[in-house]
Amino acid sequence: MEIAAIAAAQGNTQSTQDQKVLATNFDTFLTLLTTQLQNQDPLEPLKSNEFTQQLVQFSSVEQQIAANKNLEQLITTTALANSNSAVNYLGKEVEALSNLADLADGAAKWSYTLGADAPTTTFSVIDATGKTVFQTTQDLKAGTGTFTWDGKNSQGGTEPDGTYIIKVEPLDAEGNPVAHSTMTQGIVTAVDLTSVDPLLKVGGALVRFSEVIAVREAPKAAP
Numbered sequence: 073m074e075i076a077a078i079a080a081a082q083g084n085t086q087s088t089q090d091q092k093v094l095a096t097n098f099d100t101f102l103t104l105l106t107t108q109l110q111n112q113d114p115l116e117p118l119k120s121n122e123f124t125q126q127l128v129q130f131s132s133v134e135q136q137i138a139a140n141k142n143l144e145q146l147i148t149t150t151a152l153a154n155s156n157s158a159v160n161y162l163g164k165e166v167e168a169l170s171n172l173a174d175l176a177d178g179a180a181k182w183s184y185t186l187g188a189d190a191p192t193t194t195f196s197v198i199d200a201t202g203k204t205v206f207q208t209t210q211d212l213k214a215g216t217g218t219f220t221w222d223g224k225n226s227q228g229g230t231e232p233d234g235t236y237i238i239k240v241e242p243l244d245a246e247g248n249p250v251a252h253s254t255m256t257q258g259i260v261t262a263v264d265l266t267s268v269d270p271l272l273k274v275g276g277a278l279v280r281f282s283e284v285i286a287v288r289e290a291p292k293a294a295p
Contacts, residue, residue: 174275190242
C-alpha cells in the first residue's frame with residue numbers, strides 16, 4: 073500500500089503544480105479583464121470575440137492538464153500492475169523474445185520461429201565483445217525449432233560461460249530473407265522494477281516483461 077501511495081503521489085505531482093499555476097494565472101486574467109471592462113473607451117469598446125478567444129484558450133489549457141493527469145494516473149496504475157505480475161515470475165521458467173542466452177554447463181539454447189521454409193539459415197553466436205565465435209548454416213522448415221550451442225568456437229576451442237547473442241539469418245530458395253523471431257528461455261532470478269516495463273533477469277540476460285510470451289513452473293531438479 074505504501075508503494076502504491078508513493079507512486080501515485082509522484083505521478084500526480086506535475087499535474088498538481090500545473091493546476092496551481094493555471095488557477096493563479098486564471099485569477100490574474102479575470103482581474104485584468106475586469107479592470108479592462110471598467111476602463112475601456114466607450115467609443116471603442118473591446119470586442120466580445122476577443123474575450124471569447126481568451127476564455128477558450130484558458131479552457132483548452134485546463135482540459136489538457138486534466139487529460140495529462142488522467143494519463144499519469146493510468147501510467148502509474150499500469151506500472152503497479154506490471155510490477156505485481158513481474159514479481160510473480162520469480163523462480164518461474166519464462167520464454168521471451170530475445171536473442172540473448174547464457175552458456176552454462178556446456179550449452180546455450182535459443183528458440184526460433186520461421187515464417188517460411190529457409191534452406192539457407194545461418195546461425196552466428198556472438199560474444200560480449202561483439203566477436204562472432206561460432207557460425208553454422210542449416211536447412212530449416214517453416215515453424216518453431218531450437219538451436220543449441222555447445223560452447224565450442226569455430227577454431228575448436230571452448231568459450232567461457234557467460235551471456236551470448238544469437239544472430240539468425242534465414243533465406244528462402246530464391247535467397248530472399250524469411251520473417252523470423254528469436255526467443256530465449258530460463259529461470260527468472262531477479263526483477264528490476266525501476267521502469268514501467270520491468271526487467272527480468274533470466275540467467276545472466278535481461279528481458280523486458282512485455283517480451284515474455286510464456287511462463288511455466290520451473291523444472292524440478294533431479295534427486
